[in-house]
Amino acid sequence: MDYRFNPEDEEFRKEVKAWLAKTFPEDEAPLKMETIEDRVNAYRSTQKKLFDAGYAGIRYDKKYGGRGGTMIEEIIVAEELAPYGATHGYGLNAIGMGMAGPVLNTQGTEEQKLQFLPKLLDGTHIWCQGFSEPNSGSDLASVSTRAVREGDHYVVNGQKIWTSSAHIADYCMLLVRTNPDVPKHKGLSYLLMDMTLPGVDVRLVKQLTDESEFCEVFLDDVKIPANMLVGEEDKGWGIALTTLMFERVMGDLNTANAFMREFHRILEMAKDVKRSGKPVLENAMIRQKLAQAYIELMVLKYNGFRGLSEVVQGGVPGPQGSIGKIIWSELHQRMSELALDIEGPYNQLMKDSAINMDDGFWQYTFLRAKGNTIEAGSAEILRNIVGERVLGLPKDMARAALKERS
Amino acid sequence: MDISFNEDQVEIRNQARRFFENECPIEYVREMFEDERGFTDEIWAKMAEMGWMALRIPEEYDGIGLGLTDLCVVLEEMGRALSTGPYFSTVVLAAEALIEAGNDAQKQAYLPKISTGETRGTLALFEPDSGPDPGYIQMEASSEGDGFVLNGTKLFVLDAHTADFMVCAARTEAGDDPAQGVTLFLVDTKAEGVSITPLVTMDRTRKQCEVKFGGVKVSKDDVLGEVDKGWGPLLKVLQKAQIALGADSVGGAQKAMEIAVEYANIRHQFNQPIGAFQAIKHQCANMLVDVEGARSLFYYTTWAMEEEEPTTASIAASAIKAFAADAYRNVTTSGVQVLGGIGCTWEHDMHFYLKRAKFNQVTLGDSAYHREEVMRLLGV
Ligand SMILES: Cc1cc2nc3c(=O)[nH]c(=O)nc-3n(C[C@H](O)[C@H](O)[C@H](O)COP(=O)(O)OP(=O)(O)OC[C@H]3O[C@@H](n4cnc5c(N)ncnc54)[C@H](O)[C@@H]3O)c2cc1C
Numbered sequence: 001m002d003y004r005f006n007p008e009d010e011e012f013r014k015e016v017k018a019w020l021a022k023t024f025p026e027d028e029a030p031l032k033m034e035t036i037e038d039r040v041n042a043y044r045s046t047q048k049k050l051f052d053a054g055y056a057g058i059r060y061d062k063k064y065g066g067r068g069g070t071m072i073e074e075i076i077v078a079e080e081l082a083p084y085g086a087t088h089g090y091g092l093n094a095i096g097m098g099m100a101g102p103v104l105n106t107q108g109t110e111e112q113k114l115q116f117l118p119k120l121l122d123g124t125h126i127w128c129q130g131f132s133e134p135n136s137g138s139d140l141a142s143v144s145t146r147a148v149r150e151g152d153h154y155v156v157n158g159q160k161i162w163t164s165s166a167h168i169a170d171y172c173m174l175l176v177r178t179n180p181d182v183p184k185h186k187g188l189s190y191l192l193m194d195m196t197l198p199g200v201d202v203r204l205v206k207q208l209t210d211e212s213e214f215c216e217v218f219l220d221d222v223k224i225p226a227n228m229l230v231g232e233e234d235k236g237w238g239i240a241l242t243t244l245m246f247e248r249v250m251g252d253l254n255t256a257n258a259f260m261r262e263f264h265r266i267l268e269m270a271k272d273v274k275r276s277g278k279p280v281l282e283n284a285m286i287r288q289k290l291a292q293a294y295i296e297l298m299v300l301k302y303n304g305f306r307g308l309s310e311v312v313q314g315g316v317p318g319p320q321g322s323i324g325k326i327i328w329s330e331l332h333q334r335m336s337e338l339a340l341d342i343e344g345p346y347n348q349l350m351k352d353s354a355i356n357m358d359d360g361f362w363q364y365t366f367l368r369a370k371g372n373t374i375e376a377g378s379a380e381i382l383r384n385i386v387g388e389r390v391l392g393l394p395k396d397m398a399r400a401a402l403k404e405r406s
Numbered sequence: 407m408d409i410s411f412n413e414d415q416v417e418i419r420n421q422a423r424r425f426f427e428n429e430c431p432i433e434y435v436r437e438m439f440e441d442e443r444g445f446t447d448e449i450w451a452k453m454a455e456m457g458w459m460a461l462r463i464p465e466e467y468d469g470i471g472l473g474l475t476d477l478c479v480v481l482e483e484m485g486r487a488l489s490t491g492p493y494f495s496t497v498v499l500a501a502e503a504l505i506e507a508g509n510d511a512q513k514q515a516y517l518p519k520i521s522t523g524e525t526r527g528t529l530a531l532f533e534p535d536s537g538p539d540p541g542y543i544q545m546e547a548s549s550e551g552d553g554f555v556l557n558g559t560k561l562f563v564l565d566a567h568t569a570d571f572m573v574c575a576a577r578t579e580a581g582d583d584p585a586q587g588v589t590l591f592l593v594d595t596k597a598e599g600v601s602i603t604p605l606v607t608m609d610r611t612r613k614q615c616e617v618k619f620g621g622v623k624v625s626k627d628d629v630l631g632e633v634d635k636g637w638g639p640l641l642k643v644l645q646k647a648q649i650a651l652g653a654d655s656v657g658g659a660q661k662a663m664e665i666a667v668e669y670a671n672i673r674h675q676f677n678q679p680i681g682a683f684q685a686i687k688h689q690c691a692n693m694l695v696d697v698e699g700a701r702s703l704f705y706y707t708t709w710a711m712e713e714e715e716p717t718t719a720s721i722a723a724s725a726i727k728a729f730a731a732d733a734y735r736n737v738t739t740s741g742v743q744v745l746g747g748i749g750c751t752w753e754h755d756m757h758f759y760l761k762r763a764k765f766n767q768v769t770l771g772d773s774a775y776h777r778e779e780v781m782r783l784l785g786v
Contacts, residue, residue: 001408001409001410001411001412001415001475001705001708001709002407002408002409002709003407003409003706003709003710003713004407004713005407006407072407267784267786270786271786281786284778287777287778287781288774288777288778290781291728291777291778291780291781292728292777294721294725294780294784295703295725295728295729295777295780296699296729298703298706298721298722298725299699299700299702299703299729300699302702302703302705302706303698303699303702303703305407305409305702305706306409306701306702306705308407309407309408309409309410312407312408313408313410323694323695323698323699326691326695327695327699380684380688382691383684383687383688383691383692384684384687384688384691386691386694386695387681387687387688387690387691388687390694391667391690391691391694392667392671393667393670393671393679393681393682393687393690394671394678394679394681394682395682396678396682396683396684397677397678397682
C-alpha cells in the first residue's frame with residue numbers, strides 16, 4: 001500500500017511548478033476572460049505555451065507532439081494546472097483533450113493522428129462531441145443522423161443537440177448511422193467533421209444558467225471525406241463507448257481537485273456570511289454539511305487513486321469508473337446547494353447584482369451542476385451499468401425484449 | 407503508487423476468510439449472539455494460534471510487530487464474518503493503549519499474555535452523560551496515599567464481563583477539557599469495588615456492560631502514562647479503533663451487499679428476477695457506490711495513519727469512522743428492503759448486519775461527532 005508518487009515524479013512536479021511560476025508570474029496583468037472569445041484566446045495562448053514546453057500531451061508519442069510520458073506525469077500536470085482554468089483558460093477544450101485525443105490516439109489511422117493530434121495539443125483545434133440527438137439521448141445507439149457513402153465522401157443529414165462548445169469548435173466527433181437495416185448498435189459509424197464545412201449550421205441554446213454553452217447542430221448534405229472515418233464503417237458503437245470510458249478515467253481525479261478548491265471557497269464564504277449577526281460557520285447544521293462534503297471529497301479522491309493505481313499497474317478502465325461519476329455528480333450538486341444555503345437570502349442575487357456574493361459563482365454552479373447527473377451518462381443510466389455490468393443483475397425484461405427485436 | 411495489499415497481506419486475508427468460513431460460520435455467530443459470554447474458549451485459542459492477538463504487539467513483548475494495515479486486513483474479514491468475542495476490545499483498545507502509553511514493566515506484564523490469548527482487556531471510557539462524545543470524561547479518581555480511588559459509572563464497556571483488566575479513563579483534576587486532567591488506569595476486573603453488569607443490547611455480536619466503580623483502589627504503578635495527560639495517548643488509540651471499526655464496516659457492508667444482490671438475482675416476481683426492476687437494481691447500485699467509496703477511504707486511511715502528518719491522519723480517521731459506518735447502515739437498510747418479508751425475520755441473516763452497522767455508527771463517537779471533528783481539525 002503506497003499512495004506516494006515516485007521521487008522522480010515528485011522531481012517532475014517541482015519542475016512543472018517552477019515552469020508555471022516562471023511562465024505565468026503572479027504579478028502579470030490578468031488575461032481578459034469576459035466573453036467566450038476572450039476565454040478561447042486565453043486557452044489558445046496558454047495551451048501553446050504548454051505545448052512548446054512539452055507539457056501538453058503527456059502520454060502522447062513525440063511524433064504527434066506529445067511528451068511520451070506516463071499517466072502519473074499527466075496527473076501531476078493536471079493537478080498543477082487546475083488553478084489556471086479560471087485565470088488562463090486551461091481546460092477549456094476538455095472534450096478534445098479528454099475524448100477526441102485518446103480516441104484518435106488509440107483508434108485513429110496514422111494519417112489521422114498526424115493530422116489532428118499536434119493541432120489538438122498545441123491549442124489550434126477545439127473539439128466538440130456530436131453524439132446526442134433530439135430523439136436519442138440515453139438510448140444513444142438509436143441515433144438517426146444519416147451518412148451515405150458517395151464516392152470518396154459521406155453525405156450527412158440530420159440533427160445533433162446539446163453539443164457543448166459547438167459554437168467555438170473546429171472539429172466534431174460525429175456519431176452517424178451508416179446502415180439502417182441492421183440492429184441499431186451495428187449500423188453506426190464514427191466520423192471526424194470539420195465544423196466549417198458547407199451545410200453545418202450551429203445554433204446556440206440558452207441554458208438555465210442564463211448562458212449558452214451547448215448548441216443545436218443541423219447537418220444538411222454535409223460532405224465529409226471518407227478518410228475522416230475512425231475505425232471501420234458500421235463499427236462506430238464500440239468507439240463511442242470507448243470515448244465515454246476515457247471521459248471517466250481522469251474524471252474522478254480532476255473533479256476531486258476542482259471540487260476541493262470549490263470546498264475551500266465555500267468555507268471562506270461561510271466565515272464571512274452572517275446569520276442572525278453571527279458567522280454562518282458557527283451554525284451546527286452547516287458545519288455538519290461542510291464536513292460531510294469534505295469527507296465525500298476524500299472518498300472521491302481516493303477512489304480515483306484506486307482507479308489510477310489499477311491503470312498504472314497495467315489494468316484497463318472498466319465499468320467501475322461509473323461509480324466515480326455517480327459520486328462526483330451528486331456530490332457537486334449537494335456542495336453547490338450548500339453554498340446557496342450558506343448565502344441565505346443573498347443566494348437569489350445573480351452575477352450582475354452589485355451586492356452578490358462571490359461574484360455569483362454559486363448561482364451559476366448550482367444551476368450548471370444540475371447537468372452533471374445528465375451529461376455523460378445520466379445518474380439512472382450509470383446505476384443500470386453498475387447494477388448490470390458490475391454486480392451482474394439481470395437486464396429489465398422489457399428492455400431486453402426490445403433489444404432482441406431491434 | 408501501488409494501492410493494493412502486498413503478498414503477505416493477501417495471504418493473511420485468505421487465511422482469515424478460510425478461518426471464519428470453517429470455524430465461525432453463521433451458525434456459530436447465531437449461537438454466540440444469544441450467549442452471554444459471546445465466544446467459546448476454543449475459538450479464542452484458535453484465533454490466538456493464528457497469531458492475530460500478537461499481530462501489532464512489538465516483538466520484544468512476544469508479538470509479531472506488524473502494521474495497522476495488516477491488522478485491518480483481519481478486521482475487515484471479521485466484519486464480513488460478524489465475528490464475535492473480545493478481539494476488538496482486547497487487541498484494538500486495551501493492547502493499543504498499552505503500546506501507546508505503557509511503561510516497560512506494564513508492557514511486560516500484559517502484552518506477552520495478550521499475544522498468547524491468556525489475557526483479555528478492554529477500555530472503560532463512556533459515561534451515562536457522555537452521549538457519543540469520547541472526550542466527555544467526568545468520573546472521579548481522587549488521590550489517596552500514593553495511589554488513587556475510583557468512583558463512578560462507565561457505560562457501554564465492551565466485553566468487560568469476560569475481560570481480565572480494563573484501561574479506565576478518569577479525572578484526576580476537575581475540568582471540561584479532556585486534554586488536561588484525564589488519567590488512564592489499569593484496573594483488574596476482579597478488584598474490590600468493581601461491579602460489572604452485562605447490558606441487553608441490539609447488536610449482540612458485540613457485548614457491552616455497565617461497570618460501576620465503588621471506591622476502587624489503584625496503585626500509582628497502575629497509572630498508564632502520565633497523570634493528567636491521558637487524553638493524548640487515548641486519542642491515538644481511539645483513532646486506530648475508529649479505523650478498525652471502518653474496516654469492520656467495509657467487510658460487513660460488502661457481505662451484506664453480496665447477500666442482497668444474490669437474492670435480487672434469484673427471487674422472481676412478475677415473471678422476472680426482482681433485480682431486473684430498476685427500483686431494486688438502483689438500490690443495489692447505491693450499495694456498491696457506498697461500499698467502494700468506503701473501501702477507497704479505508705485503504706487510504708490505514709496508510710495515512712502511518713505515513714501522513716498527524717492532522718491529516720486524524721482527519722482521515724474521523725472521516726472513515728463516519729463514512730464507513732454510515733455506508734454500512736445504508737447498505738443494510740436497503741438490504742432489508744430488497745429482501746422484502748424475509749428481511750424482517752430472525753431467520754434471515756441480514757438483521758445481524760444491520761444491527762452491527764448501528765453499533766459501528768454510534769460507538770466511539772457517532773457520525774455527527776466525527777464530522778465536527780473534521781471541522782475542528784480543518785481549523786474552522
Ligand atoms: C450540460 C450538458 C452538456 C452536454 N454536452 C453534450 C455534448 O457535448 N455532446 C453530446 O452529444 N451530448 C451532450 N449532452 C447530452 C447528454 O449526453 C444527454 O442529455 C443525455 O445522454 C441524456 O439524454 P436526454 O437529454 O435525451 O434525456 P433522456 O434520455 O430522455 O432521459 C430523460 C430522463 O429519463 C431517464 N432515463 C432514460 N433512459 C432510462 C433508462 N433506461 N432507465 C432509467 N432512466 C432512464 C434519464 O436518466 C433522465 O432522467 C449534454 C447534456 C448536458 C446536460
